Amino acid sequence: MKYWITGGTIVNGSGRFPGDVLVEEGKIRALGTPDEIAGLCGGDACTRVDASGCLVFPGFIDAHTHFDLHVAGTVTADDFATGTRAAIKGGTTTIVDFATQYPGESMAQGLANWNQKAEGKCSCDYGFHMSITEWTPEISREVADMMEAGVTSFKLYMTYDTQVDDKTIFQILRRLREAGGIAGVHCENSGMIAALQDEAKAAGRMGVASHPATRPAAAEAEAIDRLLRLAETADTPVIVVHLTCGEGLSVIRRARERGQKVYAETCPQYLLMDDSLYGLGGMEGAKYVCAPPLRTKQDQACLWQALASGEIQTISTDHCSFTTAQKELGREDFTKIPGGMPGVETRAVLLYTYGVETGRIRPEDMCRLLAENPAKLYGMFPQKGILAPGSDADIVVMRTGVSDTITASGQLQNVDYAPFEGWETSARVEQVFLRGRHVVQDGRIAMEKQGRYVARGRYSL
Numbered sequence: 001m002k003y004w005i006t007g008g009t010i011v012n013g014s015g016r017f018p019g020d021v022l023v024e025e026g027k028i029r030a031l032g033t034p035d036e037i038a039g040l041c042g043g044d045a046c047t048r049v050d051a052s053g054c055l056v057f058p059g060f061i062d063a064h065t066h067f068d069l070h071v072a073g074t075v076t077a078d079d080f081a082t083g084t085r086a087a088i089k090g091g092t093t094t095i096v097d098f099a100t101q102y103p104g105e106s107m108a109q110g111l112a113n114w115n116q117k118a119e120g121k122c123s124c125d126y127g128f129h130m131s132i133t134e135w136t137p138e139i140s141r142e143v144a145d146m147m148e149a150g151v152t153s154f155k156l157y158m159t160y161d162t163q164v165d166d167k168t169i170f171q172i173l174r175r176l177r178e179a180g181g182i183a184g185v186h187c188e189n190s191g192m193i194a195a196l197q198d199e200a201k202a203a204g205r206m207g208v209a210s211h212p213a214t215r216p217a218a219a220e221a222e223a224i225d226r227l228l229r230l231a232e233t234a235d236t237p238v239i240v241v242h243l244t245c246g247e248g249l250s251v252i253r254r255a256r257e258r259g260q261k262v263y264a265e266t267c268p269q270y271l272l273m274d275d276s277l278y279g280l281g282g283m284e285g286a287k288y289v290c291a292p293p294l295r296t297k298q299d300q301a302c303l304w305q306a307l308a309s310g311e312i313q314t315i316s317t318d319h320c321s322f323t324t325a326q327k328e329l330g331r332e333d334f335t336k337i338p339g340g341m342p343g344v345e346t347r348a349v350l351l352y353t354y355g356v357e358t359g360r361i362r363p364e365d366m367c368r369l370l371a372e373n374p375a376k377l378y379g380m381f382p383q384k385g386i387l388a389p390g391s392d393a394d395i396v397v398m399r400t401g402v403s404d405t406i407t408a409s410g411q412l413q414n415v416d417y418a419p420f421e422g423w424e425t426s427a428r429v430e431q432v433f434l435r436g437r438h439v440v441q442d443g444r445i446a447m448e449k450q451g452r453y454v455a456r457g458r459y460s461l
């Protein structure tokens with residue numbers, strides 16, 4: 001099937017221009033003027049897709065999702081089937097989820113488990129990071145097998161029961177340097193959090209408000225600082241995932257001034273929502289419990305500024321959804337509230353509405369943050385992340401200047417609430433192509449389960 005996407009504005013990380021796109025055999029064959037594309041099409045051989053008045057982006061990449069994950073005695077509400085349907089509807093054509101090597105398991109076992117969870121169920125393309133929770137000489141040797149299998153990024157936790165200690169972090173960073181892999185790290189000081197949680201419990205402060213109070217920005221900034229010193233000595237770049245606060249950003253700035261290569265990711269919830277939501281009363285605030293927690297409006301302003309200046313390279317979602325019934329697990333004890341919220345479906349329209357439309361960032365910045373940079377950082381560029389001849393025909397046609405409202409009833413995410421319930425959006429994902437297949441047509445899913453595993457190469461950002 002050949003498609004001619006006509007009349008839109010092509011957006012790449014490098015800029016935007018009016019232009020048409022020719023899609024053939026799953027790839028972008030050409031970009032050009034309507035006359036040029038008509039000439040290449042040859043008569044009626046192409047199906048025309050009208051993109052007049054629309055922005056035409058490369059498919060968005062969400063490099064931070066948790067589907068079908070067992071946490072806090074329950075399992076995420078979205079699995080790979082529901083999560084990737086929601087993703088593709090929102091313009092995300094590739095997700096990178098976190099395969100996990102649980103203690104006692106090899107990485108190969110962890111990867112096999114996650115392959116099984118995802119295989120045949122995905123409506124967008126998918127890849128895996130490997131979460132390392134245990135480090136032995138055998139596991140160290142497996143890093144090469146992971147790289148070979150296209151798992152080229154590794155997740156480390158500095159908190160939770162999956163955490164690794166400083167010595168292990170250092171050893172892993174050394175090994176990744178040698179193998180050409182890269183680590184994305186969840187930075188929070190676990191000791192500080194545990195002590196604060198003990199204090200809160202001893203004082204009987206068991207409600208949702210204790211969640212942000214026991215995970216302060218200082219805990220995040222300290223862990224980022226420690227990670228970056230470890231990375232400095234290990235002499236390797238590192239990714240700070242889900243950065244939430246100005247204090248953490250300052251630490252990253254200092255490391256960069258020392259000459260370090262540090263990448264940073266943030267998420268829509270940290271840009272758009274603040275910690276006042278934890279004071280909503282009852283279990284309402286539990287909907288917003290995630291780690292690190294939502295911060296202040298001042299932190300939001302720092303993050304927006306850092307997006308505009310290029311100090312933050314990617315925006316992912318950390319989609320980790322639980323229903324309100326699951327959140328009830330923590331009614332008597334805030335430490336038992338399953339942490340995380342949905343977001344894979346709404347990232348692009350939110351970023352357009354509250355980032356581009358407000359003048360905080362430009363469409364090409366949005367493209368870099370949601371497509372080009374994650375493609376480079378996670379070894380998929382130029383197969384993905386750019387509209388260019390030869391790249392996968394992963395394409396999002398986004399109509400702007402519309403008026404929509406986010407609601408739980410209108411979403412595909414398998415959750416009974418929407419964190420952004422009632423938020424107005426001024427953009428709509430109208431058409432999505434996945435490797436040349438027209439999978440979302442006029443905002444509706446037309447083809448499901450077309451996703452394939454993406455074997456990724458080394459980072460190149």
Ligand code: DUC
Pocket residue numbers: 066186289290291292318320339340341
């Ligand atoms: N934070 C969450 O809130 N949930 C899943 C993992 C994470 O880092």
Ligand code: ZN
Pocket residue numbers: 064066318320
């Ligand atoms: Zn996460």
